[in-house]
Amino acid sequence: MIQAVFVGLLAWAQSSSNPIGWWLIREPLMAGFWVGLIYGKPMEGLIIGAAINVAFLGWNSTGGANPSDLYSAGLLGTAVAIQSNMSTEQAVVVAVSIGVIGNYAWILFMSINSMVPSIQDKYAEKGDVRGIMLMQALPSQAVVILVRGIPAFLAAFYGPTVIDGLLASVPAWGIAGFNTVGKVLPAVGVAMLLKYMARKDLLVFFGLGFAVSAYMGMNNLLFAALIGAAMGYIYISLQPKEVPAGMSEEDEI
Amino acid sequence: MAEKVETGVSLTSKDIEMATLRWWLMSHLSYNYQRMQAGGFASMIGPIIQKLYPDKPEEVIAGLKRHMMFFNTEPRWGAVIHGITIALEEQKAKGEDISEETIIDLKSSLMGPLAGIGDTISGALYKPVLLGICLGWASTGSFLGPLAFAIGMIGYDYTITRLSIRKGYQLGTTAVTTILEGGLFKKLTTFFSIMGLFVLGIMVCKFITVDIALQTVIAGKKIVFKELLDQIVPKALPLLLTIVSWRAIMKGHRVINVLLSLFAFALIGGALGIIK
Incomplete structure (x- = not known):
């Protein structure tokens, strides 16, 4: 009970829409760690959170095209998985499913908040800066508690029982399929990232990274980032100095 | 004025x-x-x-x-x-x-x-x-x-x-x-x-851990498809899944549909023992 309350509070802090919430709690990697701490298993939480996070690598905060909600997937996925002693693969599947429902929390947050600017307009009419700032900071916190905090508490409290019941009724081949889903879903995360990053002329570096890892088994990502940075530096250093189009028009200024 | x-x-x-x-x-x-x-x-x-x-x-x-x-x-x-x-x-x-x-x-x-x-x-x-x-x-x-x-x-x-x-x-x-x-x-x-x-190329191998589970016996010899494929392109399945998903997203398919397709593919493939 107390633990579920903490999960609810965490859900509130996570979705309070400021850098502290974004970077210390929102990402499943971080949420997993905190939830693990609440349930006395920080390392398990961290590992589960990291596995969930991979499926969300391409998640973008500008909204719109996200298939599943990052906030609830990481937080509640870990909370449910850790209480039910799930494998990380199963946790990813549960998390992504939770996130599909969780998307509605985001839509609710943005919709209910849409009343705020109209109230802020009234304070602007009076020249009341403090009023604008208070309206900016306070009402939306109540919205977050309503659409995030309370549902998270309920999911953390009742979710494991429901999921346990579901799992118990699934046959062995179903569990095998379920586990495979968790190993495949990260492909969506990587594919979404590829969509943002891919430039035809630079795609060879993606192939190079894959080849190095596939054939040599190298999968230390910090090492990879360093090599990647070195290659990036060499690449831009070797490019001829360009004269940007439209530069000559500036002469008349 | x-x-x-x-x-x-x-x-x-x-x-x-x-x-x-x-x-x-x-x-x-x-x-x-x-x-x-x-x-x-x-x-x-x-x-x-x-x-x-x-x-x-x-x-x-x-x-x-x-x-x-x-x-x-x-x-x-x-x-x-x-x-x-x-x-x-x-x-x-x-x-x-x-x-x-x-x-x-x-x-x-x-x-x-x-x-x-x-x-x-x-x-x-x-x-x-x-x-x-x-x-x-x-x-x-x-x-x-x-x-x-x-x-x-x-x-x-x-x-x-x-x-x-x-x-x-x-x-x-x-x-x-x-x-x-x-x-x-x-x-x-x-x-x-x-x-x-x-x-990202390395992440494909590190994080997408699905593999081929299929194996068969031909003329008394056990053939494990994964081992055969590993000799040509290791991790070919994760790469293939990534590229297919990426192309699908680029062609304008909604991400949620790509996600659900992969979900179904893995669920069925895993249940049938083709992939693991």
Whole structure:
């Protein structure tokens, strides 16, 4: 009970829409760690959170095209998985499913908040800066508690029982399929990232990274980032100095 | 009659710092469909407007109203707009001939391009690379993962926001053209793209752990398909899944449909024992 309350509070802090919430709690990697701490298993939480996070690598905060909600997937996925002693693969599947429902929390947050600017307009009419700032900071916190905090508490409290019941009724081949889903879903995360990053002329570096890892088994990502940075530096250093189009028009200024 | 509103109040470095802090903490607090970050922008610039017009309440009201207009950008790199706007408001208060329309037009016309730049660098390049590295640590149970991510993101977020506002303020209206025409942005994105794509190639092998489970017995010999394939292209299945999903997204298929297709593929393939 107390633990579920903490999960609810965490859900509130996570979705309070400021850098502290974004970077210390929102990402499943971080949420997993905190939830693990609440349930006395920080390392398990961290590992589960990291596995969930991979499926969300391409998640973008500008909204719109996200298939599943990052906030609830990481937080509640870990909370449910850790209480039910799930494998990380199963946790990813549960998390992504939770996130599909969780998307509605985001839509609710943005919709209910849409009343705020109209109230802020009234304070602007009076020249009341403090009023604008208070309206900016306070009402939306109540919205977050309503659409995030309370549902998270309920999911953390009742979710494991429901999921346990579901799992118990699934046959062995179903569990095998379920586990495979968790190993495949990260492909969506990587594919979404590829969509943002891919430039035809630079795609060879993606192939190079894959080849190095596939054939040599190298999968230390910090090492990879360093090599990647070195290659990036060499690449831009070797490019001829360009004269940007439209530069000559500036002469008349 | 054409009396200029002149107060002569100058902003100090501290005013800019406080505006930065307000924006950094408050930009998205009441993020909404109606006007997105308008309330955040007004909260950022409100106290500055108040300071610029100490005995002109009607100017404060006009200022607050013009900054309650729809606004939405990437909050870090896009804060260049905030710096420029503060500079313009200061000059306007000192009697320069800057109309309200100029300020509104400038904000509206810059928020799109800067969101594009910011989302690319923050969302598609810096964060994924840092996240990839930290996930590598975290998946082995190392607390260095969350620690490095938290420091790396908070540090980046505040530093870029602060620099953007300062640069925007210093350079006034020329800020964005300087950044865009200096070729710096192109170089930065090329650099990050190379680094990101290389790391992404490795992530395919590291994080997509599905494999072929199929095996058969031909003429008394056990044939394990995975071993055969590994001799040609190891990790071919993760690569194939990534590329198929990527092409599908590029062709305009909705991500949720790609996700559900993969879900079904894995569920059926796993249940039948073809993949594991």
